[in-house]
Amino acid sequence: MPAAVALIPARQGSKRVPGKNVRRLGAHPVIAYTIAAALESGVFDAVIASTDADETAAIARHYGAEVPFLRPAPFAGDRSPDIEWVEYTLAELRRHGRTWDAFALLRPTSPFRTAGTIRRAWARFLAQDGVDSLRAVEPCGQHPGKMWVVDGDRMSPLLPGAPAGQPWHSTPYQALPPVYVQNASLEMAWTRVVFEQRTIAGDVLVPFFTDGYEGFDINDRFDWIVAERLIADGEAALPQVSRVPYEAQWANSNSIR
Numbered sequence: 001m002p003a004a005v006a007l008i009p010a011r012q013g014s015k016r017v018p019g020k021n022v023r024r025l026g027a028h029p030v031i032a033y034t035i036a037a038a039l040e041s042g043v044f045d046a047v048i049a050s051t052d053a054d055e056t057a058a059i060a061r062h063y064g065a066e067v068p069f070l071r072p073a074p075f076a077g078d079r080s081p082d083i084e085w086v087e088y089t090l091a092e093l094r095r096h097g098r099t100w101d102a103f104a105l106l107r108p109t110s111p112f113r114t115a116g117t118i119r120r121a122w123a124r125f126l127a128q129d130g131v132d133s134l135r136a137v138e139p140c141g142q143h144p145g146k147m148w149v150v151d152g153d154r155m156s157p158l159l160p161g162a163p164a165g166q167p168w169h170s171t172p173y174q175a176l177p178p179v180y181v182q183n184a185s186l187e188m189a190w191t192r193v194v195f196e197q198r199t200i201a202g203d204v205l206v207p208f209f210t211d212g213y214e215g216f217d218i219n220d221r222f223d224w225i226v227a228e229r230l231i232a233d234g235e236a237a238l239p240q241v242s243r244v245p246y247e248a249q250w251a252n253s254n255s256i257r
Contacts, residue, residue, distance in 0.1 A: 002101035002126070004188075005046045006038040007089060008065060010108055011076040012053035017224055021051075021108045022059050026231060026238050027245050030218070031056070031108040035063040037239045038106055040115035043122045045100060050089050052076035062246045068093065082200050090194055102190050105200070110185040111227065112213040112236050118186065121208045125188045132202020133189035137180035138215045145169060145176045180207065183215030212236070 010021040010031055022029040031049070038047045049060035049067050057067040069092060075085040082105065090103065102125075106113070125134040145168030147158040162168040168176060186208070193202040213236040218224050230236035 003045050003099075004043055004102040004104060004122070005048060005093075005100040006044040006104050006106050007086060008034055008038070008047065008049040008060070008106050008108060009082070009085065010049050010051040010053075010056050010060065011071065011085075012051065012056060017218065017221060020218060020224070022056050023224075025111055025224075025227060028063075028241050028243075029059055029246060030111050031060060032063045032241050032243070032246070033111040033239045034106050034108045034113065035060065035065045036241045036243075037113055037115045037118060038104075039064050040239070041118035041122070042115075043118055044104070046098070048089070048093075050085055059246050063241065063243050068096075083194070083198060086200055087194050087198065090191055100191055102188060103194075104189075105187040107184045107186075107217070109218040110183070110214075110216060111218070111238055112216050112230075113185045114214070114239050117210070117214045121186055121188060124206065124208055128206045131204045131206045132193045132197075133187060133200070133204075134206045134208050135187050135201065136183050136185045136208045136210050136215055138183050138210050140179040140181040143168075143173060143176050143179055145171065145179075146173075180209075183210060184217040185210055185215045 008031065017023065021031050035047060035049070038044055047065045049057065049065040050071050051057050051060065051067065052071045052073060054070070057070065060067050071085055072088065075088055104118070121134060121136070144159045148155040149158050157167065157169055159168050162171070187200065189200055189202060193199060213230060216227065216236070218227055231238065
């Protein structure tokens with residue numbers, strides 16, 4: 001069985017939801033649910049959080065993740081691409097004699113992803129021949145066939161290739177070709193892709209189709225309110241966390257109202 005490591009990105013500087021990776025959702029900071037799911041899955045030889053903040057590191061360690069070092073500031077900006085911190089993290093760990101065949105990115109802002117979700121994705125990834133990576137996707141809510149590129153006073157369809165005489169923008173939704181959008185719940189890839197191609201995806205990707213709220217991602221204040229409502233109404237459940245709640249005082253620990 002290939003050796004795999006879970007990488008959990010948790011930089012401090014979110015602008016849309018300040019402190020979102022450690023903001024309390026239910027009884028725990030939201031990062032706790034991703035750590036718990038990763039540990040329970042049994043897929044990974046190590047679960048490592050990547051953060052630039054001591055406070056976040058302390059919370060991640062409390063819930064069972066490793067934080068062997070803090071992420072350097074140049075790799076923690078809001079425009080920093082994932083490949084920078086992933087490459088740095090894997091290279092630094094390799095320098096200390098720790099290597100894995102594959103890695104997964106598990107973002108804390110997908111709190112409804114479970115251990116079962118991870119196991120299902122891992123089995124699909126391993127079953128594929130000749131792939132570089134796997135990425136979670138779900139049906140696209142806004143079909144690109146109905147989207148336009150605006151250039152001054154003119155516009156043109158974003159999606160070309162419609163049948164002659166029947167442009168996508170004038171086609172009923174039910175007749176449009178299925179299109180999927182990536183969500184943030186998980187990605188898996190062979191570590192060779194990072195070191196040989198300097199990318200986290202490579203060229204050959206397999207889709208992983210999430211079910212229900214597995215792919216729900218908290219990007220802004222509205223998403224947070226929706227997540228709280230889904231939990232309150234019993235429509236979505238958070239993974240079980242075996243650790244006692246982290247009780248240190250941290251900024252913005254209450255849910256957004």
